[in-house]
Amino acid sequence: MSIRQAWPEEAPVLAAIVERAYAPWVPVIGRRPMPMEDDYPGRIAAGEAWVLEEAGAPVALVVIEQHPDHLLLDNIAVDPARQGRGEGQMLLDFVEAEAARRGLPEVRLYTNILMERNIALYARRGYAETGREVQKGFSRVFMAKPVSGSAATAPR
Known part of the structure; x- marks a missing residue:
């Protein structure tokens, strides 16, 4: 398994993974x-x-945005059939x-306030x-984690 940037022709595959991964949350958040x-x-x-790929096919994805003082984790999705494997x-x-x-000194993210399992997972990760x-009509919880090894957090 390896992680690489997604290819243009994979957009429908990414959308399908996200659709499956987030479908259980629709009734929770309405x-x-x-x-x-x-x-x-x-x-x-x-x-x-x-994408995280296995045998050349995406099985999970992450969307990140670079900002001047942080990296924003906008979305992470693992195909439900593969959840629980550490992907x-x-x-x-x-x-x-x-x-x-x-x-960059930190990673920031946000998640829906009703996605308590995700909030707990991120808290366990620091x-x-x-x-x-x-x-945008969503009740969001914002979280951040400092990262080590960045120029901004390295001792001077």
Whole structure:
């Protein structure tokens, strides 16, 4: 298994993985989560979509956005048939390492307030809650985690 940037022809595959991964959350939050409506061709063109592949086929994905002072983890999705195998953890490791590689001091993310399982998972990974806010009709929990090895966190 390896992680690489997504290819343009994979946009429908990414959208399908996200559709399957987020479908259980629709009844919980009462509407389709934002990742289900994302522009995957645009994300791929911007270099923001990365896939975890096995035997040349994407099985999970992560969407990241670079900002001046952090890397935003916008979306992470693992095909439900593959959940529980550590693939999400592999992608989180990648995102944190990528932030450090880019010299950014932290990874930030947000998730729906009703996605309690995800909030707990991120907290176990060392992400701390930084706030709560309603945006675009979604009640969101914002979290951040410092990364080691970045120029901004390295001792001087």
